[in-house]
Amino acid sequence: MKEHSISPEISAQALAARVQELGEQISKDYADKAPLRIIGTLKGSFIFLADLIRAIRIPVKVDFMEVSSYGNTMASSGNIKIVKDLSHDISGENVIIAEDIIDTGLTLNNVMSMLYTRNPASLEIVSLLVKSQKMKLDFPVKYTGFDIEDHFVVGYGLDYQGYLRNLPYIGSISPDFPAASYVRKE
Template sequence: MRLDDVRDDLTDVLLTEEQIHDKIAELARRIEADYAGRKPLLVGVLKGAVMVMADLARELRMHIDMDWMAVSSYGAGTKSSGVVRILKDLDTDLSGRDVLIVEDIIDSGLTLSWLLGNLQSRGAASVKICALLRKPDAAKVEVDVEYIGFDIPNDFVVGYGLDYAESYRNLRGVAVLAPHVYE
């Protein structure tokens, strides 16, 4: 879905499809250099990271393995419950593996911080993070992120995997959702 298809639902376009693809290519070149001679395991965090993971994996000019994990720190509402639950665990043994967590966005950093510790505790040789988007103003904990695409404002954004009520994930860019949609 193109940004113009839902223009009335958006207030600001933050990133176009072209900007995102250019940044993913740039991140892929860095990852290739950093993991030269190794075969990293990319761990996508469901559901938001699907687009980032797919495009990054296709852009990489090296052998990789891929796996998926789903975690949640939310209860029935929109506030964090403070407890992280694994909804779908990895199928891959991490012992001795170089793991690259692939995320769509970093908000508070709380869930990602927990996930980083969890994967490190499984015997991985290394665990690094690649995130397309980060909201520095929303951070509650500092998380060391090796590969960052863009820092964005602390607004409600959708597109490129990010959703509101499971809609807008297939939007080809990233935009601020208009308040009239979710209020």
């Protein structure tokens, strides 16, 4: 029987430090533009977003969108489906989209284009992880946590088949990883 493991990529301590830095930078950049609305993309960004907004020192409102393009595979299908739209109007607001990971950016291109039609005062992107060598995003990423290699990662909100979001770190897995039966030892 093959031994399956998660290869650690980014430690919990490194994640906490970088998220704190991102929160401080956003606080500085938007100090005279508050309040700020941050839109978390569900489901993967929820842990990152929770930690990020605690690191932001200016007034901030939160909303969520759920957009799907992966299904149960490790590759984006390129087709997006809006599962949950925003609860509030963003017209005239300074908005930052909080992403867990930007892979190709094709899904985010569609989301950004749609949100621009809602007339925000500004619209920026913060992403915990970016695969820049693979990215085809038409919009700049103003705030990046970590630039990573092109492999499938889990933990800190990122999942595989709905599992492994609860890992306190970011790790990579192989395509045959048995996510449903993995028991964390640490």
